[in-house]
Amino acid sequence: MSPALGPTVGGDTPGPGLRVRLDHPKALPSADFCCACGQLAEDAVGAREVQQLVIRAERHMRDTCTNPAVRAAAAHRDWRRHHPPKKRRK
Secondary structure, eight states: OOTTOTHHHHOSSOOSEEEEEOSSTTSOOEEEEEOTTSSOEEEEESHHHHHHHHHHHHHIIIIIOSOHHHHHHHHHHHHHHHSOOSSOOO
């Protein structure tokens, strides 16, 4: 297995954000995260590692990121997760 699976998600010069890749159900998932504040950048390969990376990335963006726009967007996503819409979409 190639040790460079993480950078293949975002290409050579990925921008900030969280990218998760699962090509097909039997494939090994991979993910990478790079925050706009520059404090956190990491990648993961494997189902459990990708899940933990996603949780760490969201917590960083919501709680400890120094960029106020990133923190506001993460807080809005968290609020939407806890308060789903009451009306069903047609």
